[in-house]
Amino acid sequence: MKTGDCGFKVKIVSALLLVILATPAMVPAEPPRKGGPLPSIMLPIPKSVEEKTYLGLSGTGTFKIPQIRADVVIVEVFSMYCPFCQKDAPGVNEVYDKIQKDPGLRSRIKMIGIGAGNSAFEVETYKKTFEVLFPLFPDADYVIHRACGEVRTPYFIGVKIQKDKSHQVFLSQQGGFPGARPFLEQILKESRLK
């Protein structure tokens, strides 16, 4: 075998490995499973002081959901283009409001939204239109949406965070928002917060 041939074969193998390594990022994962971990989701630390304080974060860069200072995090995967997300938005706001008004829950349950396929502008439009007070994050390139199994919107994920920052998904639900009170009761029951 000539040395040049060998080098070329190494390059072929490297190239094929590159294709294989690139493939998983393009293939959608399964939706988060109850009892399992969250998919690996990196979010930007908000610039807003209020949002940083709400989430118990500091500095700049990115964070993972279990780093949020809370016992439970409710994640809504939404889209500003989704009619059901729009319809449910007032009810989801009411959940936030009920949590914030309850001294026993305020520091224990946090909410965030991830705008699947939405640019920062689109997320901001949704936030303003529906007067959403909890932090919303854009996912313009569908990276998080793919990691969450390309779920239909709205999709609700409940995550229980332990003191050691380990975590477990306790709710993974497609749509079916039942209204603020039943939803909060469901969160409290399934997370065993109360």
Added chain:
Amino acid sequence: MKKEACFFVVVLGMIIWFSSMATGQTLSEAYKGNIYQPGFLKPVDSVPKVNVGDGAPLFTLPAVSGETISLSQYRGRKNVVLSFVPAAWTPVCSDQWPGYNIMKATFDRHDAILLGITVDNIPTLFAWTNQMGKLWFPVLSDFWPHGAVAEKYGILRSNGVSERALFVIDKNGLICYIDVHDINRRPPLEDLVGALEKLTK
């Protein structure tokens, strides 16, 4: 050396091709399992017939509401945004107009009306748009003569559906903005809002 370069171009091409196919699409629960998945489509499949600065081709089309809408009725009164989407009950289209539906205040601020157009017939559009909630803008059917308006604007694809395209037309009837978008992707809202802002500057 030439052989190696060719090989890496092919590999890079494969990666870019697969990446472009992984378009990512959200689907609202509103449509349940009723959305047809057409798969990855050729991004643009038509030849433009109009340019920015041209007079917008006139048309009259029936609306889902039962009205008949003519472009000329807005001349001197309103700026007009035409939003052509390829087909009812398909993924990206189903998640485009509901976004515009919460943007009425922005359209009003720029003295603009939105006209949604597809080549589907009225009963299909009626059933489909009912899933979106109550739309504030007219939805027009370019079904018969099939795709005639899309054809006038140079956005009728070879399979008889229109491109995913946006046209902004000022009160003088001149085209000020054209976005014949990749059919597989939704046009970013900020681009359209930017075009509207230019109208009123």
